[in-house]
Amino acid sequence: MDIRNLKLFRHLAGTLHFARTSQACYITPSALTRVIQRLEAELGETLFIRDNRSVALTPAGLAFKKYSDDVLQRWARLHDELSSENILEGELSLYCSVTASYGILPDLMSLYRKAHPSVKIHLETGDAAKALIKLSAQDADMVIAALPDLLPKDLIFQPLAQTPLVFIAPLQDPEIILHAQGGMDWERTPLIIPDHGLSRDRIDKWFAKENCIPNIYSRVAGNEAIIVMVSLGFGIGLVPRMVLEESPFLNRVRILEETPELQPFVIGLCTRKKTLANPRVKALWSIADKIIV
Amino acid sequence: MDIRNLKLFRHLAGTLHFARTSQACYITPSALTRVIQRLEAELGETLFIRDNRSVALTPAGLAFKKYSDDVLQRWARLHDELSSENILEGELSLYCSVTASYGILPDLMSLYRKAHPSVKIHLETGDAAKALIKLSAQDADMVIAALPDLLPKDLIFQPLAQTPLVFIAPLQDPEIILHAQGGMDWERTPLIIPDHGLSRDRIDKWFAKENCIPNIYSRVAGNEAIIVMVSLGFGIGLVPRMVLEESPFLNRVRILEETPELQPFVIGLCTRKKTLANPRVKALWSIADKIIV
DNA sequence: CATTATATTTCATTATTTGAAATATAATGT
DNA sequence: ACATTATATTTCAAATAATGAAATATAATG
Numbered sequence: 001m002d003i004r005n006l007k008l009f010r011h012l013a014g015t016l017h018f019a020r021t022s023q024a025c026y027i028t029p030s031a032l033t034r035v036i037q038r039l040e041a042e043l044g045e046t047l048f049i050r051d052n053r054s055v056a057l058t059p060a061g062l063a064f065k066k067y068s069d070d071v072l073q074r075w076a077r078l079h080d081e082l083s084s085e086n087i088l089e090g091e092l093s094l095y096c097s098v099t100a101s102y103g104i105l106p107d108l109m110s111l112y113r114k115a116h117p118s119v120k121i122h123l124e125t126g127d128a129a130k131a132l133i134k135l136s137a138q139d140a141d142m143v144i145a146a147l148p149d150l151l152p153k154d155l156i157f158q159p160l161a162q163t164p165l166v167f168i169a170p171l172q173d174p175e176i177i178l179h180a181q182g183g184m185d186w187e188r189t190p191l192i193i194p195d196h197g198l199s200r201d202r203i204d205k206w207f208a209k210e211n212c213i214p215n216i217y218s219r220v221a222g223n224e225a226i227i228v229m230v231s232l233g234f235g236i237g238l239v240p241r242m243v244l245e246e247s248p249f250l251n252r253v254r255i256l257e258e259t260p261e262l263q264p265f266v267i268g269l270c271t272r273k274k275t276l277a278n279p280r281v282k283a284l285w286s287i288a289d290k291i292i293v
Numbered sequence: 294m295d296i297r298n299l300k301l302f303r304h305l306a307g308t309l310h311f312a313r314t315s316q317a318c319y320i321t322p323s324a325l326t327r328v329i330q331r332l333e334a335e336l337g338e339t340l341f342i343r344d345n346r347s348v349a350l351t352p353a354g355l356a357f358k359k360y361s362d363d364v365l366q367r368w369a370r371l372h373d374e375l376s377s378e379n380i381l382e383g384e385l386s387l388y389c390s391v392t393a394s395y396g397i398l399p400d401l402m403s404l405y406r407k408a409h410p411s412v413k414i415h416l417e418t419g420d421a422a423k424a425l426i427k428l429s430a431q432d433a434d435m436v437i438a439a440l441p442d443l444l445p446k447d448l449i450f451q452p453l454a455q456t457p458l459v460f461i462a463p464l465q466d467p468e469i470i471l472h473a474q475g476g477m478d479w480e481r482t483p484l485i486i487p488d489h490g491l492s493r494d495r496i497d498k499w500f501a502k503e504n505c506i507p508n509i510y511s512r513v514a515g516n517e518a519i520i521v522m523v524s525l526g527f528g529i530g531l532v533p534r535m536v537l538e539e540s541p542f543l544n545r546v547r548i549l550e551e552t553p554e555l556q557p558f559v560i561g562l563c564t565r566k567k568t569l570a571n572p573r574v575k576a577l578w579s580i581a582d583k584i585i586v
Numbered sequence: 587c588a589t590t591a592t593a594t595t596t597c598a599t600t601a602t603t604t605g606a607a608a609t610a611t612a613a614t615g616t
Numbered sequence: 617a618c619a620t621t622a623t624a625t626t627t628c629a630a631a632t633a634a635t636g637a638a639a640t641a642t643a644a645t646g
Binding site for chain 1: 296336353364575576
């Protein structure tokens with residue numbers, strides 16, 4: 001009957017789909033199943049009628065949904081009350097990959113500033129790969145970055161957004177894409193991919209799985225640069241869609257549809273567990289927490 | 294942020310006393326301390342200012358108290374809604390020691406009947422010592438009884454009331470109490486104590502601790518009988534105060550003030566963990582749960 | 587009939603919570 | 617001044633609960 005469980009329940013009541021909710025909330029379907037089972041046991045009521053094909057709220061589930069909504073709303077209000085009591089001062093240092101900053105940072109920062117106008121924000125943007133290093137070196141209190149495959153134990157991560165990796169091709173020079181039977185010829189079409197970092201790992205893994213040796217035309221540091229290179233017709237590239245959407249070169253490239261499905265990027269707020277003791281950090285953390293609610 | 298933690302917090306906010314709340318809520322002070330610490334960590338706010346001598350709510354604590362009250366009230370409403378959906382039928386068997394039944398049973402039963410009028414109650418009263426046996430033998434779904442010193446692992450207990458053990462003396466024949474220097478002479482004053490059961494254990498333990506061999510005039514089965522014997526002037530007796538208060542012989546005896554402090558009786562509802570799956574049992578369980586809230 | 591989509595179990599691991607006892611600290615009584 | 621009492625907190629080992637990965641179950645779809 002934890003706040004977290006109420007949130008999970010409510011999300012599921014919205015999607016009516018265990019797999020989708022578990023993905024969106026970053027827990028395994030197994031854990032989600034049992035969260036619901038526990039709620040049901042505690043209430044002594046079935047909340048969802050479910051089989052492999054369908055999930056539906058029972059009347060008791062509906063009553064519990066209203067309860068959850070009320071409690072979560074009251075919870076948000078409590079937070080407002082508490083944060084308005086606490087006028088924080090001092091400085092908060094935030095590091096943000098350029099990739100990560102698009103679309104997310106503004107929302108978060110404007111909420112934070114409203115709640116704590118006298119906290120000075122020290123913001124640095126830079127290479128996504130450096131984000132976690134900055135944290136561990138205590139060079140930044142918090143970072144906004146993509147969730148790596150392996151998060152160090154002393155860090156905690158809170159997802160804020162998700163964005164798929166997309167392949168892009170120049171609008172001019174369509175002949176740059178070479179075809180084999182059955183689709184694109186990945187071994188000959190020139191590729192422009194990141195020099196290092198998470199999306200590089202993902203594409204490398206895919207090529208390895210496919211037993212395919214790509215024709216890497218150019219390795220580039222920085223997603224923005226990749227878009228430029230692609231727009232100039234040097235090859236096809238791989239970037240997080242969120243970066244593409246903000247790019248001034250958006251209208252010079254197109255997204256390729258028939259490309260491998262790579263695991264999407266999960267962008268979120270990350271900090272050292274210990275740093276959460278810092279009230280300014282804690283404050284941003286719980287603001288982020290409310291955003292997903 | 295569990296319902297249970299909210300209840301604990303709220304109780305503490307009322308008593309402002311860790312030891313008292315932990316006793317009343319049947320957890321160790323250590324656990325209570327850490328429940329509060331966890332709440333404080335989760336909220337990032339101090340809820341109580343405390344030292345060894347005093348406990349006081351902070352402003353944040355007050356805000357959280359209001360939150361707790363609201364949530365617990367909403368929680369009770371949810372239960373009302375759910376139970377009004379579920380019209381239960383069938384039978385519920387309840388065993389109740391005579392001791393235990395005074396004062397508690399009527400409240401509980403009238404609430405239960407209001408919520409589930411078509412459940413037939415099979416009620417049996419009898420010796421308190423048999424209560425747990427009845428449960429284990431599946432002879433009763435639930436019992437109301439005193440909490441024994443050691444509760445079998447497969448049972449769960451929910452406290453409902455507490456009553457001290459009191460010594461009583463006849464109003465007539467005051468000379469029956471013999472005095473030594475410093476107070477009553479426990480070795481010579483004739484005693485009327487229970488033949489067996491929890492209060493017998495308690496008094497035996499006390500005599501052992503005091504290195505004192507009591508003058509047991511009579512061993513009696515059944516607290517009601519003890520009161521009768523005492524009222525007739527046969528000696529002094531030991532009974533739970535709750536039993537005394539309901540006795541027709543109340544005005545023929547008096548409570549002795551300067552007597553050893555024995556651990557009070559904790560009267561409550563008890564059932565097998567597994568039996569909670571039975572919806573009628575579960576229903577009474579959660580009604581009892583609401584009584585203490 | 588194989589494949590796919592989906593929820594649930596199982597099992598081993600990890601994390602959390604607990605009680606008992608020790609500790610710390612301030613007030614009170616002698 | 618010093619032992620005693622009352623009280624909250626820590627420490628430590630043990631018990632409980634929650635988790636993810638993989639296996640399983642089940643029904644729909646191609």
